[in-house]
Amino acid sequence: MLKTYVSICALWLLSFAMPALSQTVADTAKTTTPRIRGVQYAQADEALNGLLHPDDPLFAGVSISGDVCGAVMAAFCSYGQYEGAVRVNLKNRFFPIAEVGLGRSNYVNDESDNHFRVSAPYFRVGCDYNVLKDKFSGNRIFVGVRYGYTSFRYDMSGPAIQDPIWGTETPFHFKNIAGNAHWGELVVGLETKVWKFFHLGWSARYRMRFSEKQAPMGRAWYLPGFGKNDNSAFGGTFNIIFDI
Amino acid sequence: MFRFASKLGVSVVSLLIFVSGCSNIECLLDNIVVMTCGLYSADTHEHLKLQETLDVLPLGKDTVLLNRASDITDFMLPLRQVADADTFLLRFTDGTGKVGTDTLIVSHANIPHYESIECPATVFHTLTDVKWKQQENGDFPLAIDSVALVRTAVNYDDVENLRIYLRTVAP
Numbered sequence: 001m002l003k004t005y006v007s008i009c010a011l012w013l014l015s016f017a018m019p020a021l022s023q024t025v026a027d028t029a030k031t032t033t034p035r036i037r038g039v040q041y042a043q044a045d046e047a048l049n050g051l052l053h054p055d056d057p058l059f060a061g062v063s064i065s066g067d068v069c070g071a072v073m074a075a076f077c078s079y080g081q082y083e084g085a086v087r088v089n090l091k092n093r094f095f096p097i098a099e100v101g102l103g104r105s106n107y108v109n110d111e112s113d114n115h116f117r118v119s120a121p122y123f124r125v126g127c128d129y130n131v132l133k134d135k136f137s138g139n140r141i142f143v144g145v146r147y148g149y150t151s152f153r154y155d156m157s158g159p160a161i162q163d164p165i166w167g168t169e170t171p172f173h174f175k176n177i178a179g180n181a182h183w184g185e186l187v188v189g190l191e192t193k194v195w196k197f198f199h200l201g202w203s204a205r206y207r208m209r210f211s212e213k214q215a216p217m218g219r220a221w222y223l224p225g226f227g228k229n230d231n232s233a234f235g236g237t238f239n240i241i242f243d244i
Numbered sequence: 245m246f247r248f249a250s251k252l253g254v255s256v257v258s259l260l261i262f263v264s265g266c267s268n269i270e271c272l273l274d275n276i277v278v279m280t281c282g283l284y285s286a287d288t289h290e291h292l293k294l295q296e297t298l299d300v301l302p303l304g305k306d307t308v309l310l311n312r313a314s315d316i317t318d319f320m321l322p323l324r325q326v327a328d329a330d331t332f333l334l335r336f337t338d339g340t341g342k343v344g345t346d347t348l349i350v351s352h353a354n355i356p357h358y359e360s361i362e363c364p365a366t367v368f369h370t371l372t373d374v375k376w377k378q379q380e381n382g383d384f385p386l387a388i389d390s391v392a393l394v395r396t397a398v399n400y401d402d403v404e405n406l407r408i409y410l411r412t413v414a415p
Binding site: 107109111112114116156158159161163164165166168169170172174216217218221 | 302305307309322324325326327354355356357358359360361362363364365366367368
């Protein structure tokens with residue numbers, strides 16, 4: 001009977017003591033762990049990114065890249081370009097970029113035997129925006145814009161022009177004809193992280209020519225950095241990218 | 245999403261390659277470069293329909309550029325591609341067979357031109373000066389009174405370059 005009475009008293013005392021003890025432990029925990037209560041995320045992956053990347057700096061790095069597609073075209077096709085770019089990563093969302101290249105063409109038309117040749121630099125500046133929801137994944141989907149400019153000199157030659165009345169010939173051979181052009185580009189692209197600092201990506205581009213300096217004898221067949229000379233042109237790049 | 249975008253990207257690139265593989269040649273069908281001359285009355289300055297016949301011959305070449313044309317209000321003449329000036333003999337013949345010949349001298353600069361690399365090149369001209377000389381026997385009623393240069397560019401456009409004002413009554 002006495003034992004039973006003691007046990008009941010002990011349980012009764014414990015029922016008062018446990019909340020006080022747990023409160024003390026909670027208070028201790030409150031003062032030693034970071035205060036993260038109140039941070040809410042709409043999606044689970046955002047919450048994970050918040051934990052994995054607690055700091056999301058404005059300046060997140062610089063990368064350099066080269067266009068393989070243009071180089072292959074320059075080597076094996078009638079026109080192409082050797083192009084490199086420097087890109088800044090701002091919060092993994094905005095990517096200001098400067099592209100510099102050397103556009104080349106050496107083309108003889110089969111129908112007319114006219115020969116066009118140019119080798120000149122060009123540059124583009126612009127910005128890409130990463131639309132992928134998970135901006136830390138290393139994969140990126142870009143939309144962007146560019147402004148491009150080139151100043152060049154080209155050679156144009158062809159068969160002599162026959163005068164049907166007088167039977168004379170006018171030579172058609174011109175060297176170092178000056179020209180320049182301004183244009184804008186709309187860019188869509190993908191990029192994937194292959195290994196640590198090494199990325200691969202491509203971009204498709206719609207180009208709109210703003211203005212062009214045209215020589216009296218005719219316009220250039222190819223504009224360095226733009227492509228075949230027209231009011232608009234499609235183009236693309238396949239990029240090898242290194243984070244530095 | 246990235247996988248879908250990758251597939252979409254491959255499709256877009258394939259389409260671009262296909263589109264860029266297409267090409268078309270856009271050479272003009274009307275690719276003759278000639279100077280257009282309009283005929284006007286010296287009295288009214290209105291278009292004149294020529295009742296007599298007109299032959300035009302180049303000086304220095306045994307050929308005819310315009311052969312027995314009548315009922316015309318304008319005509320076209322080719323210019324030399326390697327010379328700075330052309331001299332044309334305008335020979336008017338009336339119904340009785342009476343002939344009067346005037347001289348038209350056109351100075352010009354020559355500019356080789358190509359419309360596209362697929363098209364053969366040609367020579368455009370820029371008219372710089374025009375002179376004329378009336379026939380020696382002044383009793384023939386039809387003769388050049390004056391000539392006005394209204395458009396200097398001679399190219400594929402069939403637009404009037406010279407206005408030739410004709411005297412229709414003998415002085």
